Amino acid sequence: MSERILIIGAGAIGAFYGAALQTAGANVSVVCRSELDAVRANGFSIESKRLGNRTFKPVQTLGTASDYQGGAPDYVVVSVKVVEGTDRAALIRDAVGPGTAIVLIENGVEIEAEIAQAFPDNELISALAFVQVSRVAPGKVRHFAFGDLSLGNYPSSVTERTKRFAALLETGGIKCTMTEDVVTVRWQKCLWNAVFNPISVMGGVLDTGHILGAPEGELFVRQAMREVCAVAAATGHPLDETLVGQYVEGTRKAPPYKTSMALDYENGRPMETEVILGNAVRAARRENVAIPALEALYALMKMVERKTALI
């Protein structure tokens, strides 16, 4: 019998991976809020060079998890964007049964503990998407580049259910990397995200070329990245510090581009400040690690959010 999967928060990311899972033969349903009618009528239209252009019509298209029919799903995939005030546990509670594995496909660091505490008896799979995918119209999703997923069980291990989930995605065309230490992988991604994302919002907005184009810019980026390394190490997840140089050089070599947070800012959408930067800042405070550059960026982001909240 095919796996029953419920995707909660079917935005661009959820729709993209949901389409891949359905291609692999899974029984995929979605909970989506703002575009419910469009998706119910036509499903998702996915444009992707890698996966091909296709329509993804979920088995059940729901406005809330409590409407899910046929018993608890095998996997609940959480791909809601986490902004201040998002209560993910409440969003998924009605769909989580005793045997349901919860899969988080979300940005940020230290995003698992809240879910692990709310569902202590469920398997928790933490996944990071390395993908450039956007919603371009109601129900329409465009995949620009990448697509790989890194995943593992929280806090550490890779179970058979995780392998099965990865195998489905691979069958659906997604390259998966399984890891016994997904928390460290989150910190590795945070090393770039917690630095370039908030900086990119400054000066409304900066692309990676502006950021690394000023000599002071590169020094500041390196300082902030070393601070992320220090926090990660203090939480028991030391990073290879040569990553700092690799990330800087890699970013410099790529054509200038805008981060996801810069795009959110430009488009008036809420930014993932708290999971990408705020959680790193709180981890540093908890572990007594000095992070002056990250603290400055965090304070400036809260001022910018204050402005966008008032608009």
Add this chain to the structure above:
Amino acid sequence: MSERILIIGAGAIGAFYGAALQTAGANVSVVCRSELDAVRANGFSIESKRLGNRTFKPVQTLGTASDYQGGAPDYVVVSVKVVEGTDRAALIRDAVGPGTAIVLIENGVEIEAEIAQAFPDNELISALAFVQVSRVAPGKVRHFAFGDLSLGNYPSSVTERTKRFAALLETGGIKCTMTEDVVTVRWQKCLWNAVFNPISVMGGVLDTGHILGAPEGELFVRQAMREVCAVAAATGHPLDETLVGQYVEGTRKAPPYKTSMALDYENGRPMETEVILGNAVRAARRENVAIPALEALYALMKMVERKTALI
């Protein structure tokens, strides 16, 4: 015989104080660049509630200091905006005679040494304008609020010529405060400017209400201000640290407004990053004072300038 005064860089500030000096009976000429033809034809039109609406027609309206006729002036007033690459000494050299006093009416800290070194035998008067005045059209200047000037000789003292200059301004309607320690007064003004100005450029742009509206914002402002106090103290100009709270509370009580740097940024004009913040940062590095918040702001400003330079 009336004092001969040459104002170099007759933008809004220079025109405003020049008008006051002329009202007091001085023989006032100007060097202006971009609006030379308009000013030659019609003089400056000044709109001001405090000083009245008036036309200020300089005795000589020049494109360069070397065209000044009738011997060296008694005072050369420098009111050019100081941005990266501005060589003020070169701009004024041809008009400075042995007996000329040089008056700087400019923003920033540590802006005097360069001129003192270039003209070691001339009296140097350093002045800070507390005024809200803008150029609204070629040759047209609008005075919105304030207008007071603080001034004293550099590095310290108040000479007869300084008193005479202040007396002229007072006669022309400008309230002057003379100080034996103008460098400390510069640091006092920097305490607000070096913090609120760069922050205001972030998130393109923030007004004082956004900045102080977020709790993290006020904490960051206070931290950055304490850093300015530490730098000022290290340079031999300790500030009363209760100023930090006074400035924060005073700013909070005023209606939200945009700093001069935010307005420059919005209007695509060069920003005074280097004299307002860069000089404070360099002083801190020279004196080995840790200023992580100011360093972060400075790095971010250089990235923003990188962007504006590329536009």
